[in-house]
Amino acid sequence: xxxxxxxxKRAVFYQIYPRxxxxxxGNGVGDLAGIIHRLPYIASLxxxxxxxxxxxxxxxxxxxxxxxxxxxxxxxxxxxxxxDRLLEHAHLLGxxxxxxxxxxxxxxxxxWFRDSAARRGGYDEWYVWADAxxxxxxxxxxxxxxxxxxxxxxxxxxxxxxxNFLSSQPDLNFHNPAVQDAxxxxxxxxxDRGVDGFRLDVINYVAHNPALTDxxxxxxxxxxxxTIRFQRQRHNKSQPEALAFVARLRALLDDYDDRxxxxxxxxxxxxxxxxxxxxxxDRLHTAYSxxxxxxxxxxPDLFADAIMAWTDAAGWPSWSLGNHDVxxxxxxxxxxxxxxxxxxxxxxxxxxxxxxxxxxxxxxLPQARVPFERLRDPFAIASWTEDAxxxxxxxxxxxxxxxxxxxxxxxxxxxxxxxxALAVERQERVPHSTLQFTRRLLALRRAHPALxxxxxxxxxAPAGVLAFERQLGDQRLxxxxxxxxxxxxxxxxxxxxxxxxxxxxxxADGQVTLPAYGxxxxxxxxxxxxxxxxxxxxxxx
Numbered sequence: 229x230x231x232x233x234x235x236x237k238r239a240v241f242y243q244i245y246p247r248x249x250x251x252x253x254g255n256g257v258g259d260l261a262g263i264i265h266r267l268p269y270i271a272s273l274x275x276x277x278x279x280x281x282x283x284x285x286x287x288x289x290x291x292x293x294x295x296x297x298x299x300x301x302x303x304x305x306x307x308x309x310x311x312d313r314l315l316e317h318a319h320l321l322g323x324x325x326x327x328x329x330x331x332x333x334x335x336x337x338x339x340w341f342r343d344s345a346a347r348r349g350g351y352d353e354w355y356v357w358a359d360a361x362x363x364x365x366x367x368x369x370x371x372x373x374x375x376x377x378x379x380x381x382x383x384x385x386x387x388x389x390x391x392n393f394l395s396s397q398p399d400l401n402f403h404n405p406a407v408q409d410a411x412x413x414x415x416x417x418x419x420d421r422g423v424d425g426f427r428l429d430v431i432n433y434v435a436h437n438p439a440l441t442d443x444x445x446x447x448x449x450x451x452x453x454x455t456i457r458f459q460r461q462r463h464n465k466s467q468p469e470a471l472a473f474v475a476r477l478r479a480l481l482d483d484y485d486d487r488x489x490x491x492x493x494x495x496x497x498x499x500x501x502x503x504x505x506x507x508x509x510d511r512l513h514t515a516y517s518x519x520x521x522x523x524x525x526x527x528p529d530l531f532a533d534a535i536m537a538w539t540d541a542a543g544w545p546s547w548s549l550g551n552h553d554v555x556x557x558x559x560x561x562x563x564x565x566x567x568x569x570x571x572x573x574x575x576x577x578x579x580x581x582x583x584x585x586x587x588x589x590x591x592x593l594p595q596a597r598v599p600f601e602r603l604r605d606p607f608a609i610a611s612w613t614e615d616a617x618x619x620x621x622x623x624x625x626x627x628x629x630x631x632x633x634x635x636x637x638x639x640x641x642x643x644x645x646x647x648x649a650l651a652v653e654r655q656e657r658v659p660h661s662t663l664q665f666t667r668r669l670l671a672l673r674r675a676h677p678a679l680x681x682x683x684x685x686x687x688x689a690p691a692g693v694l695a696f697e698r699q700l701g702d703q704r705l706x707x708x709x710x711x712x713x714x715x716x717x718x719x720x721x722x723x724x725x726x727x728x729x730x731x732x733x734x735x736a737d738g739q740v741t742l743p744a745y746g747x748x749x750x751x752x753x754x755x756x757x758x759x760x761x762x763x764x765x766x767x768x769x
Contacts, residue, residue, distance in 0.1 A: 234513075238680045239277045240670060241278065244263060249587055260305050277325065280326070281328050287337050289606065293328075294333075296337040324425075331429070345384055355400060356389060358440060390436065425489050425490070426490075433494075435468075461495070490515060499533065506545070508542065514544045514546045516548055523560070526575075546583070549576050552586065557572060559595035568711070571709055573666060574669055577673045585666075593647055595624065596643075598626065626639075629648050632648050632651045635648065668729070677700050679705065685699075687706070693718060693742065705750065705751060708733070723752070724753075729748065732746050735750065
């Protein structure tokens with residue numbers, strides 16, 4: 229048997245969005261005290277580690293992703309003492325805890341930005357400032373992800389500042405060594421407090437092209453709904469200097485025992501950039517991209533491309549089907565079909581890489597319906613149209629449904645009545661609920677090291693079926709997923725025993741029969757697998 233992998237390769241992570249997870253004081257907003265109260269629930273799932281989204285001081289223009297103080301807790305969520313208690317309780321339950329770090333930009337309320345705008349205290353070049361063109365327009369054509377130009381004029385400084393997101397989220401200047409040093413000091417502050425690592429928000433955005441070269445025009449058949457889609461983002465992100473900073477961060481993390489960092493990657497070529505940021509000992513421990521998160525349908529091609537990209541890679545990927553930035557996966561990928569929802573969950577846990585579940589995934593929550601007048605997400609409000617009412621992120625951020633009577637409390641976002649029917653309290657009482665199914669899958673993954681950190685190879689399969697093997701030492705597992713919605717039969721090349729996944733499948737006479745959206749895992753003999761080097765050869769194109 230191969231040597232045991234680091235904890236972060238074996239782990240299944242659970243993302244907590246603090247505003248919506250658990251309300252400890254009854255004000256309708258989640259907080260650290262509420263999270264502490266619910267830690268035993270997370271441990272009961274079979275989860276190994278928690279990713280905690282931002283809880284730092286913030287004016288909440290982007291609900292915590294606009295940080296005004298990296299070293300303090302926003303009073304909305306509690307205090308530093310509350311965080312220390314949360315970390316202690318998590319560790320007592322055997323749970324690792326990593327925290328979000330938003331380093332590409334700060335809030336415009338951060339003292340660094342105020343001092344930089346005033347050119348005082350040595351902070352003059354801590355942000356990306358540029359002169360206007362002779363006609364007063366911005367220095368180049370870069371567009372912000374949340375709409376409009378990526379530049380805002382500052383009348384006091386008489387220059388534009390760069391913001392890849394909201395105008396209240398100015399970009400730090402990572403070409404300035406003092407900025408990198410300050411951010412690494414922030415990392416030390418939390419590592420010394422005992423956190424087990426970091427999730428790095430849009431880490432490939434931490435450096436821009438200092439020449440401020442215009443981005444090239446994108447190809448599009450119809451007028452895009454957002455101005456940023458008019459161009460290829462070649463120069464405002466994913467620059468070599470970002471990797472140089474990552475190397476410095478990795479060196480710092482290596483000075484601590486058993487710490488790690490997972491990067492969030494968003495780019496035109498998601499998988500290639502994900503590979504780049506994990507390729508070597510001076511890169512991130514792991515990274516995830518929006519390859520799966522942006523997808524609108526679960527297909528063999530979608531997952532085969534992800535598996536194939538990492539088959540021979542030196543780095544280690546992370547994967548998730550949902551998070552606080554995208555519509556919930558049962559709606560987005562599975563069209564709210566419970567069969568495909570459950571198969572997709574199993575598929576995530578079978579892929580080579582570290583899986584991340586988002587709060588409520590274990591309940592099978594569909595995308596919540598949030599009326600326009602209750603929207604809080606600035607991106608949702610700016611991009612809302614009559615024919616795209618699910619735009620934005622609020623539908624994935626509504627409060628976690630713990631009990632069926634939560635409508636009695638006014639919450640910061642409304643609770644969809646369909647979620648109450650899937651509340652934790654209710655699903656705990658149902659033996660075959662999605663919650664209990666998730667617990668079964670997490671136990672299954674933990675019982676089979678090949679599913680945790682074994683190799684993965686695509687194998688040939690009938691149309692509409694994704695097939696791949698996981699192998700670690702003498703343990704070989706065949707993973708089959710019917711994703712087209714039609715019954716299918718798979719011919720085994722040798723003996724295989726079905727594992728109990730809780731999903732319908734039959735194996736007899738050398739064949740596995742998968743119902744529509746069915747899935748199966750089989751333990752195979754020790755003979756080497758017949759691997760396929762490409763997705764097209766695997767019959768999934």
